[in-house]
Amino acid sequence: MTVIQDTPTLPRSERKPLYVQVVTQPALHGCWAVNISETGIGLIATPSGPAEGPREGEDLEMAFTLPESRARIRVRGVVRWRHDPEDQDEGAVTALGVSFHGFEGSDGVTLKRYLLDHQLYVAAVYAEEGELRGLREALESHVRLRFVPTPEDLDTLLGRGDISALLVCGRDEARAIALVERLASRRAEADPTGAGPASDLSPRILYCAPAVPTRLVELFNQGKIFRALVPPFEPVALRQAVLQASRELGLRTEQRRAALELERNLLRERAREAPRLSPGANVTEEPGFRSPVMRQVLEMVRVAAPHRVAVLLQGETGTGKEVLARVIHRLSGRSNQALVVQDCGALTETLLESELFGHVKGAFTGAVADHPGLFVLADGGTIFLDEIENTTPNLQSKLLRVLESGDVRPVGGTQIRRVDVRIIAASNRDLAEEVRAGRFRSDLFYRLNSFTIDLPPLRERPEDILDLAHYFLGHFNRTLRRSASGLSGEAEQLLVAAKWPGNVRELRNCIERAVLLSGDEELVTRRHLPPALVSTAQSPHRPLRVSGAGSLRDRLEQMEKEIIREALERHGGVVRRAAAALEMDPVTLGRRVRRHGLLGKEQ
Template structure:
């Protein structure tokens, strides 16, 4: 009797350069069942007819970019693991790929065969894990006790990941400590919570911490961005609909309130909903029941509502744009999440945590940040808060040298121009609003431009002077005027790409 062999995982390689396609297929054939395509049309045909686990697509294709194609793959075949290979390191393409196309890895040319095979094997394991999760749902019905224990174990891990102390990254003396203490106190009590704060401050993370710190932690947590959908679609998403209720309703749809029964619903950007929808939401919160669109029957639901807004809802109530009765239904407790500019001490800790996450996503190893880079980050105001910092760090990682330290020269120019002594982290445009003479304001801007240029050039005064169109004597004079003459240059590190503007 012969021993059964495990079939090789199937991968699809897409590249319009035939030699490159043949080279990839030759290298990968031993470890994978390789399918190849030289056009987007051929690739779509393979996906429609084959059981593909991983797609490896070249970024520069004649019909459309690899990221654009993988966006459509994500929609049609969401389980397929998506990867890009490219000789170009456009940071915006990479960030778009991660955020919009759900790309698992971005591989740059020239690639090393062993590293490429290892990355593809990791992707295949991820695909197998997804399939295992799907089978777990079936197993729950067939073998309740064992499956429930697995689900319980995974929920325990989630609870730890979103713990108030470990899940919300902050420094020792952070302003977030008081916020986390409040969240911890409120979490066990079944009262609605309104989280306020600017976009990107981490309101959803706080909402998850509330849920996993509550008595509902082992029940569902669902999220809806209320500002992203028109009223009819939002009503359908939250409350569900019956087949035929409107054009496109081809089957019954269970709303998020019903899916979250026993758990928590997080309504993000609640301040964006229309007055008409406010009435419908108020009725649900008052009665504790929903009625799907097209249905004549109501259904009882038991959920805890956590809402978030970047607006001043009290001012919106006074202005008549938000219903007072709905506001008081949502605002059982109001907790404000501070801006990142008010959490200066958190920035180094948060930056390192975001870098660790980015390294895991992109698979590129570095040794951390230089102290100068962290100092520049602390000087900047971060108007986009944590989300802006996340994108900036992804960009630094993409452009930085493999296995080396990420220096300040990799930061965007507007961040380098932030004044270390300016606690508001004003950008260049904000200088126009600063009090003082025209000469004072121009000198403030000039000092920032000189400092930014020096950092990008690793404090090489000759290169900085040439870029600024100054003589060395002229630059030295300005350094003395602005107190920059005693700053010591950092040890040089190799740059692998240009600095973003």
């Protein structure tokens, strides 16, 4: 085995930052890369002790994924040095330097291409012939230079988004100062709050033209230039200034990456707080899923969960659509990734678009920093969009684009990011009715409607009421530190007889109130339940009253109207569900609803 010495003077062996997780053999716990070159890699790890992992001079097999391209690199190396901290407390960091000596397949070429394609780009504007030669001699072996003659060409170049430093050259002081002021004003427009001297993603400006010293100090203090260099340039000083300015961009980029990773890890941890279910788990033993109708719902969930198909959950408010979305996520192959939940009815269109797709700094008033958006945070996982019927047609078109292509573009941005996200949507209303009424885009509905699951209201699944009530009672005893001993027989009868317009959410709040009102080791009785619930549960169903006057035909018409009215009230005004309960064709029932003047009940 030949050990290749580090040669930092060679550009291709220059180490560049790389922050990715590395899988090693022998295993090293918590192993991450911190820098990389064609010939080696720097690692940090948190082993359980100095005996874990390879020692100096020993071979090591590694596998890691390159950013952006997502190419998987497999390589063998030898540990050149290893430093273990004196204190071997939990979380102590070990550092290692590893030299490569063998890549799998063409992985060495892939890594070389990655390192070449990710060189630093530096722009120079107004550079004259003599300056061009000096800049090339000092910088071309370290960065990729781009020369532009006019501000318009510079705008085009900066629009690429990969320029890390800008050299303002030439002998015309007025022209150079005007360009600096112009770039500063553009940054101020991008950041209307004035927070910070410059955009954190703007290339640093190195002023290399003549200027009055007091003016240079003023520009520097205002944050409009990073450094001033007086021609003629000393190559080493110029190189150090450019590399230092370029490292600023790398640092900011890494800070953004780390912040994004922290957010995603937080979402993953929240998803793991819920009980883990395997595809064979008996979900029907969970409270609220034991009635025959909910067993049918869960059968549909088991069919849809393992696949990437979009799922649409429809049901009245409070029926447990978010709970079912979490079950779908936990039964899918994405359960180790993030589940992101967003209520589409809680924000305005502008804020919801920013929350879902992200925004760039300065996209609107108050956007003082870049925000990645929930679709980016959910990459690889699942996003649950509740009350999707409240979205606007403009936002619906953007959701459709994500569903069809996976492309996400932040508000105010130009770069498009491709994500792999499974979408689960939910609606309190019948989306088919919303499409017919012109309030929801048909193309988005048909994409979401590939697998629809209807959640029945609680009044249609009485077998689940007491099961859920006892579950909530135990839950609130624990969380509220109470000791209610159970439900009395009368309380159970009232709970079963109630209509529950707020469904499971209303039942949950009812039991929470009852637990708070109960004493130590006391049964929950009628007096602990909400008075409105007790009165509605005790009152019999309203009988159909038909006037004694009129012909038999008129009296039958009146009775039909009352029957349809009651069915619509019981099913939240949804004609399709009312028709199913009355065993009628929905189109026929719709005609009769209009004939009886009950259109208001459809909404």
